[in-house]
Amino acid sequence: MLDLPAKIEGYGTIRAYRAADAAPQTGKVARRSKLLPDLGAAIDACELKDGATVSFHHHLRNGDEVLNLVMEALARRGLKNLHVAATSIFPVHAPLVGHIENGTVGRISASFISGPVGEAVARGALAEPVVLRTHGGRARVLDQGELKVDAAFVAAPAADELGNISGRTGRTACGTLGYPMADVEVARNVVAVTDSLVPFPAQPIDIPQGKVDFVVAIDRIGDANGIASGTTKPAEDKVSLAIGEHAAAAISASGLLREGFSFQTGAGGVSLATASAVRQEMATKGVTGSFCAGGITGFHVDMLNAGLFRTLMDVQCFDLAAVRSYQTDPRHQAMSAAIYAGPHVGGAVVDRVDAVILGATEVDLDFNVNVTTKAGGEIIGGSGGHADVAAGARLTIVTTRLTAAGYAKIVPAVGTLTTPGATVDVVVTDAGIAVNPLRADLAQRLRGAGLPVVAIDALAAQAAATATRPTPPRATGRVVAVSEYRDGSVTDVVRQIEE
Amino acid sequence: MLDLPAKIEGYGTIRAYRAADAAPQTGKVARRSKLLPDLGAAIDACELKDGATVSFHHHLRNGDEVLNLVMEALARRGLKNLHVAATSIFPVHAPLVGHIENGTVGRISASFISGPVGEAVARGALAEPVVLRTHGGRARVLDQGELKVDAAFVAAPAADELGNISGRTGRTACGTLGYPMADVEVARNVVAVTDSLVPFPAQPIDIPQGKVDFVVAIDRIGDANGIASGTTKPAEDKVSLAIGEHAAAAISASGLLREGFSFQTGAGGVSLATASAVRQEMATKGVTGSFCAGGITGFHVDMLNAGLFRTLMDVQCFDLAAVRSYQTDPRHQAMSAAIYAGPHVGGAVVDRVDAVILGATEVDLDFNVNVTTKAGGEIIGGSGGHADVAAGARLTIVTTRLTAAGYAKIVPAVGTLTTPGATVDVVVTDAGIAVNPLRADLAQRLRGAGLPVVAIDALAAQAAATATRPTPPRATGRVVAVSEYRDGSVTDVVRQIEE
Numbered sequence: 001m002l003d004l005p006a007k008i009e010g011y012g013t014i015r016a017y018r019a020a021d022a023a024p025q026t027g028k029v030a031r032r033s034k035l036l037p038d039l040g041a042a043i044d045a046c047e048l049k050d051g052a053t054v055s056f057h058h059h060l061r062n063g064d065e066v067l068n069l070v071m072e073a074l075a076r077r078g079l080k081n082l083h084v085a086a087t088s089i090f091p092v093h094a095p096l097v098g099h100i101e102n103g104t105v106g107r108i109s110a111s112f113i114s115g116p117v118g119e120a121v122a123r124g125a126l127a128e129p130v131v132l133r134t135h136g137g138r139a140r141v142l143d144q145g146e147l148k149v150d151a152a153f154v155a156a157p158a159a160d161e162l163g164n165i166s167g168r169t170g171r172t173a174c175g176t177l178g179y180p181m182a183d184v185e186v187a188r189n190v191v192a193v194t195d196s197l198v199p200f201p202a203q204p205i206d207i208p209q210g211k212v213d214f215v216v217a218i219d220r221i222g223d224a225n226g227i228a229s230g231t232t233k234p235a236e237d238k239v240s241l242a243i244g245e246h247a248a249a250a251i252s253a254s255g256l257l258r259e260g261f262s263f264q265t266g267a268g269g270v271s272l273a274t275a276s277a278v279r280q281e282m283a284t285k286g287v288t289g290s291f292c293a294g295g296i297t298g299f300h301v302d303m304l305n306a307g308l309f310r311t312l313m314d315v316q317c318f319d320l321a322a323v324r325s326y327q328t329d330p331r332h333q334a335m336s337a338a339i340y341a342g343p344h345v346g347g348a349v350v351d352r353v354d355a356v357i358l359g360a361t362e363v364d365l366d367f368n369v370n371v372t373t374k375a376g377g378e379i380i381g382g383s384g385g386h387a388d389v390a391a392g393a394r395l396t397i398v399t400t401r402l403t404a405a406g407y408a409k410i411v412p413a414v415g416t417l418t419t420p421g422a423t424v425d426v427v428v429t430d431a432g433i434a435v436n437p438l439r440a441d442l443a444q445r446l447r448g449a450g451l452p453v454v455a456i457d458a459l460a461a462q463a464a465a466t467a468t469r470p471t472p473p474r475a476t477g478r479v480v481a482v483s484e485y486r487d488g489s490v491t492d493v494v495r496q497i498e499e
Numbered sequence: 500m501l502d503l504p505a506k507i508e509g510y511g512t513i514r515a516y517r518a519a520d521a522a523p524q525t526g527k528v529a530r531r532s533k534l535l536p537d538l539g540a541a542i543d544a545c546e547l548k549d550g551a552t553v554s555f556h557h558h559l560r561n562g563d564e565v566l567n568l569v570m571e572a573l574a575r576r577g578l579k580n581l582h583v584a585a586t587s588i589f590p591v592h593a594p595l596v597g598h599i600e601n602g603t604v605g606r607i608s609a610s611f612i613s614g615p616v617g618e619a620v621a622r623g624a625l626a627e628p629v630v631l632r633t634h635g636g637r638a639r640v641l642d643q644g645e646l647k648v649d650a651a652f653v654a655a656p657a658a659d660e661l662g663n664i665s666g667r668t669g670r671t672a673c674g675t676l677g678y679p680m681a682d683v684e685v686a687r688n689v690v691a692v693t694d695s696l697v698p699f700p701a702q703p704i705d706i707p708q709g710k711v712d713f714v715v716a717i718d719r720i721g722d723a724n725g726i727a728s729g730t731t732k733p734a735e736d737k738v739s740l741a742i743g744e745h746a747a748a749a750i751s752a753s754g755l756l757r758e759g760f761s762f763q764t765g766a767g768g769v770s771l772a773t774a775s776a777v778r779q780e781m782a783t784k785g786v787t788g789s790f791c792a793g794g795i796t797g798f799h800v801d802m803l804n805a806g807l808f809r810t811l812m813d814v815q816c817f818d819l820a821a822v823r824s825y826q827t828d829p830r831h832q833a834m835s836a837a838i839y840a841g842p843h844v845g846g847a848v849v850d851r852v853d854a855v856i857l858g859a860t861e862v863d864l865d866f867n868v869n870v871t872t873k874a875g876g877e878i879i880g881g882s883g884g885h886a887d888v889a890a891g892a893r894l895t896i897v898t899t900r901l902t903a904a905g906y907a908k909i910v911p912a913v914g915t916l917t918t919p920g921a922t923v924d925v926v927v928t929d930a931g932i933a934v935n936p937l938r939a940d941l942a943q944r945l946r947g948a949g950l951p952v953v954a955i956d957a958l959a960a961q962a963a964a965t966a967t968r969p970t971p972p973r974a975t976g977r978v979v980a981v982s983e984y985r986d987g988s989v990t991d992v993v994r995q996i997e998e
Contacts, residue, residue: 004989008978010606010627017988019921027921029891032846107509128509162846199759200851201790203810204829209846210838260698291700311702330703330829339709346712347531347661352699392528422518422526479507489516490503 034215035161039073039193042216043151046189050080051106052150055187057179058088058112059155059316060172063226066155066193068095069218075099081106085149087138087179087337088384091115092226100125109147111135111384118379121480124496130379130481132372132494135315136341136348136388137486139182143338143345146488152187154180154212155221156194160202163192163212167334168204168327170196172224175317175326176296177206181336184211195221206334228319232297234276235269239430243399244273246451247357247428252281253449254395254442256354261289263309264356264389265300267318270399271357272299282308293340293349294356294385296332301325304332313349315340315385341388343486350385350392358386360400360427362414365456367421367436369398370414372483375407377475377497383418388486390423395442397426408463410434410456411471417492418483431462533714534660538572538692541715542650545688549579550605551649554686556678557587557611558654558815559671562725565654565692567594568717574598580605584648586637586678586836587883590614591725599624608646610634610883617878620979623995629878629980631871631993634814635840635847635887636985638681642837642844645987651686653679653711654720655693659701662691662711666833667703667826669695671723674816674825675795676705680835683710694720705833727818731796733775734768738929742898743772745950746856746927751780752948753894753941755853760788762808763855763888764799766817769898770856771798781807792839792848793855793884795831800824803831812848814839814884840887842985849884849891857885859899859926861913864955866920866935868897869913871982874906876974876996882917887985889922894941896925907962909933909955910970916991917982930961 004016019027036042048054054074056067067086072095074082080103087110089096094116099105109131113121121130133141141147154177157170167177172195184190190212197217235241247270251257263278265271276299282289289309292300296314298321303309305325312332317323326332341350350356361381362370369390374380390396400409410429425442427434432454435443446453477496485491503515518526535541547553553573555566566585571594573581579602586609588595593615598604608630612620620629632640640646653676657669666676671694683689689711696716734740746769750756762777764770775798781788788808791799795813797820802808804824811831816822825831840849849855860880861869868889873879889895899908909928924941926933931953934942945952976995984990 004992005978008628008981008992011630011978011981014981015988017916017919017984017986017990019919027890027919028893029842029850031850034845129507131510162851199789201810201812201832201848203832205832208835208838210835210841210844213845290698311700313700328829330827333700333702333704336707336709339707342709343528345709346533347708349700351528351530352661391526394527417516420516420518420526479504479510482507482510482513485516487516489514491516493503493507 033161034163034213036214036216039070039216040077042191042214043073043077045214046151046191048079048150053083053085053148055085055149055152055183057155058090059174059177059179060222061227062090062092063223064092064155065220065222066153067093070153071096071099075104080104083107085147086110088112089117093117097125109133110382111138112382113379114381122378122494122497124477124480129479131484132382132481133484134341134383134387134486135337135385136343137484139338139342140344140486142182142186149183149187151189151191152180152183153191153193154184156192158196158198158202159192159194159215160198160200161215162200163209163215164202164205165192165207165212166202166204167206172221173323174224174227175323176314176334178315178335178340179337181207182338189213191216193218193221195219224320232267232319234272234299239401240270240273243270243428243430244277246433247274247397247399248277248281249449249451250397250426250428250433250446251278251355251395253445253451255445256395257281257287259287261287262291262352262354263289264292264294264353266359267295267297268359274357274399275299279303279308293353296322298322341385348392350389353389353393355395355397356389356393358390358396358398360398360409362409362411363398363400363427364411364414365460367424367427367456368414368417369419369424370416372416372418373494375415376472377415377494379481379494387419390419396424397428398424399428402429402431402459402463403466406468408467408471410459410463412460415474416483416494420491427456429459431459434459532660533662533712535713535715538569538715539576541690541713542572542576544713545650545690547578547649552582552584552647554584554648554651554682556654557589558673558676558678559721560726561589561591562722563591563654564719564721565652566592569652570595570598574603579603582606584646585609587611588616592616596624608632609881610637611881612878613880621877621993621996623976623979628978630983631881631980632983633840633882633886633985634836634884635842636983638837638841639843639985641681641685648682648686650688650690651679651682652690652692655691657695657697657701658691658693658714659697659699660714661699662708662714663701663704664691664706664711665701665703666705671720672822673723673726674822675813675833677814677834677839678836680706681837688712690715692717692720694718723819731766731818732768733771733798738900739769739772742769742927742929743776745932746773746896746898747776747780748948748950749896749925749927749932749945750777750854750894752944752950754944755894756780756786758786760786761790761792761851761853762788763791763793763852765858766794766796767858773856773898774798778802778807792852795821797821840884847891849888852888852892854894854896855888855892857889857895857897859897859908861908861910862897862899862926863910863913864959866923866926866955867913867916868918868923869915871915871917872993874914875971876914876993878980878993886918889918895923896927897923898927901928901930901958901962902965905967907966907970909958909962911959914973915982915993919990926955928958930958933958
C-alpha cells in the first residue's frame with residue numbers, strides 16, 4: 001500500500017492505486033472480446049424492449065440480408081412495435097411487410113423505400129405514418145438527438161472481435177460505410193454483423209472499434225452483386241444522350257465548368273450520359289475539377305484516374321468498380337452522411353457542389369420535384385440525398401423525359417413534393433430546357449449559348465399532349481407517410497391509396 | 500404555401516416547408532466557411548473565459564509551435580488562470596513558464612512533461628498540482644466527461660476551410676493524429692491551426708470536418724524535423740546491444756513469438772536494438788506477426804515492408820520515415836489515444852499486445868517503474884503510454900542499465916511510482932534478468948532457455964555498489980504533481996523540491 005495523502009488541495013480526494021483493483025495478482029488487463037454467439041445474444045446484450053428503435057444502412061442495397069436476419073431474430077425474441085430506422089429499404093426487404101402485419105414493427109423511418117414495403121405502406125399497413133427524411137435530415141436528427149437509436153446494426157464486410165469494421169475486405173466488400181458512420185456516433189448500442197470475422201486488427205479500418213459494442217459473425221451478410229442494383233452505366237439511347245448533351249451544355253454555359261469544378265450525379269443512365277458529356281468538355285478545355293461527391297460509380301472512378309478530378313467524396317459505392325477503387329486509392333475518400341449532406345454541420349459537402357444532375361418522377365410548374373411516389377400514390381422512393389444536394393449545389397439540374405409509361409412527367413402539381421422548386425435551377429427534357437424564373441441570369445446564359453430554353457408551362461402542355469394516360473388524382477386517405485425536409489419542416493404528406 | 504394538415508396522429512405538429520426559411524428567394528444554402536482571420540478571432544469564437552481548459556497535442560513534439568502561439572494569443576486577450584490540458588510538454592514549450600508566472604496559466608495536466616516546464620513545476624511554480632495521466636487515462640477522462648475541454652487546438656499539417664485536417668500533407672506533415680482524435684470527439688470547440696490551408700476537400704483526410712469548428716491559418720505550425728526528437732535508431736554500443744539481445748531472447752523464451760505475434764517498443768535505442776534482434780528471430784523462424792503498436796518509427800515500417808507484420812497501429816509517427824509510410828501505405832493505420840490505450844473502451848489495442856519493451860528511469864524491488872522524475876525530484880517525463888501498455892501486454896519487459904550518470908537505476912524504492920510493479924513482468928539489465936515473482940512460470944522458461952535470471956534484490960545490490968552518487972531522498976515539500984493511473988486511482992505524488 002502506498003503512503004499517499006488522503007486529500008490534496010487543488011486535486012481532491014485520493015484513491016490510491018491497488019493492484020487488486022486492476023486484476024487479482026497481476027494487475028494485468030484480461031483480453032476482452034466483443035464477439036457474441038448470434039444475433040439473439042446481441043439483441044439481449046443491447047437490452048432491447050418493445051418499442052425500441054433499431055437502425056440499418058443500405059450499402060448492400062438490394063443485396064442486403066442483414067436487415068431481414070436481424071428482424072427475424074427480433075421477431076423470434078417476441079419484441080413488438082419496433083421502430084425500424086433504416087437509411088433505405090429495397091425490394092429484398094419484403095419480409096418487413098410480414099413483420100408489420102404481425103406487430104413486430106410498429107414504425108418505419110427511412111430516406112428511401114422501394115418495393116413491397118412502399119406498396120404496403122401506401123395501402124395503410126402501418127397505423128403510424130412513415131417518416132421519410134433526406135439523407136442529411138436523417139443525420140441531423142441523429143446528431144441532434146431527435147432520433148434516438150437503441151441499436152444500430154452495421155452490415156460489416158469484415159470485422160474483428162473488438163469491432164473494427166472494414167468495408168473494403170471480405171467477400172461482400174461494399175466500399176465506404178458513409179451511412180452507418182452517422183449512426184455509430186450516437187446509437188446507444190452498435191452491433192457489427194459480419195460474414196468475415198478477421199484476426200485483430202482488421203485492416204483497413206473504416207469504422208474503428210471505439211464506436212462498436214458487439215460483434216456477431218453470421219454465414220452471409222448479403223450478395224455483393226446486389227450493390228449495383230439498377231444502371232450504373234451511361235445511357236446509350238438517342239433521347240437520353242440528347243438530354244445528357246443538353247444538361248452538360250447547360251453546365252458549360254453556366255460558367256461553372258472551370259478549374260476546381262465540383263460535380264455530383266446519380267448512378268442512372270441519363271446522369272452518367274451527362275457526366276460523359278461533361279467529361280469530354282473538361283478534357284477539351286483542360287479543366288481539372290476538385291471533387292465528385294455522393295454515391296460513386298466506376299464512371300466517376302474513371303474520371304478520377306483520368307486526372308479530371310482531384311478526389312472523390314464517397315458516401316456509398318454504387319458499383320463494384322467503385323469498391324475496388326476505394327480499396328486501394330487514397331484519393332477515393334469516405335464521408336459520413338452528416339458530412340455529405342447534413343444541414344447542421346456548418347457546411348456539408350453538398351454545399352460545395354457546383355453542379356448536380358438529378359432525376360425526377362415528376363416536376364411541376366413551380367419546379368418542385370417528386371421522387372417519392374409514382375402516379376397513383378405508391379411509394380417508390382424518397383429524397384435520399386436529392387433535396388440535400390439540390391439545396392446545396394450552385395446549379396441543380398433535373399433531367400427527365402416529357403413522359404414515361406404513358407404518364408406526363410412535367411405536371412401542373414407533383415403527386416408528392418420531395419424537393420422544393422426553389423432549389424431547382426434547370427429542368428432538362430427531350431423537348432427543351434426550362435430555367436427557374438428565380439434564375440433569370442442563368443436563362444440568359446443558356447440562351448446565349450444557343451440552348452433551347454422554353455417555359456416550364458410549355459413543357460407541361462406538351463407533356464400533357466403527349467401522355468396517353470391521365471395523371472391520377474392524389475390519394476385521399478389518411479396520412480401514411482410524411483416527407484420531411486432536411487431542416488425538419490414538412491414538404492408534403494403521402495396519403496393512403498383507397499381501393 | 501403547401502396545403503398540409505396542422506397535426507398528424509403519430510407524427511405531431513407539422514411545420515410546413517417554406518423556401519424563405521431556407522434562404523430568401525432561392526431556398527439555396529449559402530456556402531459557409533470555418534476560416535477565421537487569426538488566433539485571437541478563434542479565441543473569441545470559442546468564447547473562452549478565465550479558467551477555461553485549452554487542449555493541445557504533441558505530434559510535432561519538440562518542433563511544435565502551436566501551443567506557444569495559442570498561449571501567447573490567450574495571454575494577449577488577457578485571459579487568466581487557464582488550464583492547459585496537453586498530451587505532452589517539451590523543452591520547446593518553455594514560454595509556458597512565463598505564462599504560469601504571469602497568471603495566464605493556473606493549471607496543467609499532461610501525460611508527459613520534460614524541459615523547463617517540468618523543472619518549474621517541481622520547484623513549485625504552480626499553486627495547483629499538475630495532474631499527470633497516462634495516454635489511456637487522459638482519453639478516459641475526456642470520454643467520461645471528467646476532463647472538459649473548452650477549446651482543443653489541433654496543429655494541422657493541412658486543413659481546408661471546412662475543417663478537414665490531414666496529417667499527411669503540408670510542409671509540416673506529422674503523420675497520424677492519434678492524440679487529437681480523442682480531443683475532437685468531446686471538446687466544446689475544436690480549432691484547426693494550419694500553415695497549409697488547402698482547397699476543399701483536403702486529401703487524405705485524417706480528422707473529418709464534422710469534428711472541427713474553426714480554422715485558422717498561420718505562417719508556421721512548427722518544424723517537422725523536431726518530430727524525431729531523441730533517438731529513433733537501434734543503439735549500437737555493446738551494452739545496449741547485449742540488453743537488446745537478452746530482451747529479445749526473453750520474448751522468444753516466453754513462447755509468444757509465434758504466428759500472429761504483436762509487438763510494441765518505444766523509439767529509444769535499446770528498444771529498437773531489441774526490435775532488431777526480434778526481427779532477426781522472426782525472419783529465421785518464418786513467423787509473421789499481426790501488428791506493431793504505439794508510436795511508430797522507420798524501423799517498424801521496415802519490418803512491415805519486410806512482411807514480418809501485417810499492419811501497424813500508429814498513434815503517433817516518431818520519425819519522418821514513419822510519416823512517409825503513413826502517407827501512402829494503407830497497412831499503416833492511425834488509431835486514437837482512446838483505442839490505443841483507453842481502459843474504458845472494452846478492449847484497447849494495448850490489451851492485444853503480446854510483448855512490449857519499455858524504458859525506465861528507475862525500477863525498484865517491487866518492479867515498480869519510475870519514468871516521471873529523475874534523481875532529485877525534477878519532473879522529466881510521465882507515463883505517456885508506459886503504464887497503459889504495461890497493464891495490457893502479455894509480456895512487459897523493462898530494459899535499463901544498472902546505473903546512469905552515476906546513479907543506481909535499480910533501487911530499493913522508486914522516486915516516483917509511475918507504472919505499478921504488478922504489471923511489469925521482466926527487467927532486463929546489463930547484469931542479468933529479473934523476473935517478477937508473480938510470473939514464476941516465466942522465470943522457469945527463461946532459465947530453461949539459458950538466460951541469466953537473477954533476483955531483483957541482487958541487481959539492486961550490484962547497482963548500489965556500482966553507483967558513484969547516492970540516490971537523493973524524495974523531495975518533501977507540498978504536492979506539485981499527482982501521478983494518476985489509467986483508472987483514475989493515484990500511483991504516487993511528486994513533491995516540491997525545496998532548496
